[in-house]
Amino acid sequence: MEQIETLIIGSGPAGYTAAIxxxxxxxxxxxxxxxxPGGQLTTTTEVENFPGYPDGVDGPSMMLELxxxxxxxxxxVRIGHVTDVLFSKEKGGQxxxxxxxxxxxxxxxxxxxxxxSAKYLGIPSEKRLIGGGVSACAVCDGFFYxxxxxxxxxxxxxxxxxxxxxxxxxxxxxxxxxxxIMRASMAMQHRVNKASNISVLYxxxxxxxxGEKIVEGVRIKNNKTGEKKEIKxxxxxxxxxxxxxxxxxxxxxxxxxxxxxxxxxxxxxxNLPGVFASGDVQDREYRQAVTAAGTGCMxxxxxxxxxxxxxxxx
Ligand code: NDP
Numbered sequence: 001m002e003q004i005e006t007l008i009i010g011s012g013p014a015g016y017t018a019a020i021x022x023x024x025x026x027x028x029x030x031x032x033x034x035x036x037p038g039g040q041l042t043t044t045t046e047v048e049n050f051p052g053y054p055d056g057v058d059g060p061s062m063m064l065e066l067x068x069x070x071x072x073x074x075x076x077v078r079i080g081h082v083t084d085v086l087f088s089k090e091k092g093g094q095x096x097x098x099x100x101x102x103x104x105x106x107x108x109x110x111x112x113x114x115x116x117s118a119k120y121l122g123i124p125s126e127k128r129l130i131g132g133g134v135s136a137c138a139v140c141d142g143f144f145y146x147x148x149x150x151x152x153x154x155x156x157x158x159x160x161x162x163x164x165x166x167x168x169x170x171x172x173x174x175x176x177x178x179x180x181i182m183r184a185s186m187a188m189q190h191r192v193n194k195a196s197n198i199s200v201l202y203x204x205x206x207x208x209x210x211g212e213k214i215v216e217g218v219r220i221k222n223n224k225t226g227e228k229k230e231i232k233x234x235x236x237x238x239x240x241x242x243x244x245x246x247x248x249x250x251x252x253x254x255x256x257x258x259x260x261x262x263x264x265x266x267x268x269x270x271n272l273p274g275v276f277a278s279g280d281v282q283d284r285e286y287r288q289a290v291t292a293a294g295t296g297c298m299x300x301x302x303x304x305x306x307x308x309x310x311x312x313x314x
Contacts, residue, residue: 010113012039014279017296023073038063116242133215160188
């Protein structure tokens with residue numbers, strides 16, 4: 001059984017920022033990267049809105065820089081994921097953690113920064129064709145559809161960003177938006193409008209993905225008129241938002257109806273002593289790299305103060 005002071009789960013901007021602060025406070029943090037090292041930003045192209053990068057930075061490079069910064073102060077970054085947690089309900093109690101390699105860890109503080117994962121539509125034909133033309137990551141898979149026809153589903157910033165990225169590779173991109181407006185920011189909508197090979201169909205949803213082993217087309221439905229039609233495509237990109245990665249904590253930590261962890265007031269404290277949450281896993285509102293990093297910093301400060309209060313009491 002390994003005994004540590006602070007465990008961080010997750011390696012997005014929240015996890016790494018928590019690690020930088022915890023390491024500099026000499027909490028000797030161990031960070032488990034999770035299944036997607038670097039988190040969601042590793043699937044994005046250019047990040048233009050993170051302060052301090054006047055010319056923008058690509059997501060994977062930014063995450064490598066954050067990892068280096070966390071390691072520079074002594075964070076023990078481990079590639080792997082946590083498979084089981086048993087939290088203590090007592091102040092000062094040890095939280096018991098099991099990792100994928102069977103390793104067991106006891107820690108007095110734990111910072112959960114497990115982020116969120118892409119949502120899918122949930123129709124059987126979509127599920128069957130994931131990996132066969134259905135994707136939730138244009139940066140990862142766009143290359144396979146060079147000079148081909150593709151569809152992007154969703155009306156938010158992710159959909160706009162994915163469509164813009166794909167428009168540079170693919171022949172034509174059609175965005176399906178279920179309402180009569182896009183939720184995406186005006187800046188992102190301008191990019192969409194500027195691309196000559198992107199068209200947007202409003203009030204339109206996916207009725208069925210066509211193809212046995214690979215995507216051959218999609219049947220779309222106008223949700224105002226009920227009219228259906230088929231379009232031939234080879235790639236279907238789903239960009240309809242994310243859900244928080246909190247399954248591991250069900251039954252132990254308080255969550256809202258969609259599974260986001262609930263934190264107390266302006267802090268990162270969960271309902272259990274010594275357990276803190278930062279980043280998208282507890283934020284359904286802002287979900288930005290910079291806000292995730294901010295709450296990562298807060299979680300490390302909350303953990304440090306919690307450990308200090310235990311010392312003061314002993
Ligand atoms: P959002 O929740 O903002 O948008 C989801 C979109 O998908 C909405 O248009 C929604 O429609 C639509 N949708 C949801 N479910 C379905 C469904 N079942 N069928 C069809 N459409 C559906 O998620 P995003 O991932 O786009 O963005 C998340 C956050 O990340 C936002 O805060 C965004 O600003 C940010 N972001 C910022 C970027 C940047 O600045 N570079 C890039 C990417 C994301 P409806 O509007 O009707 O609910």
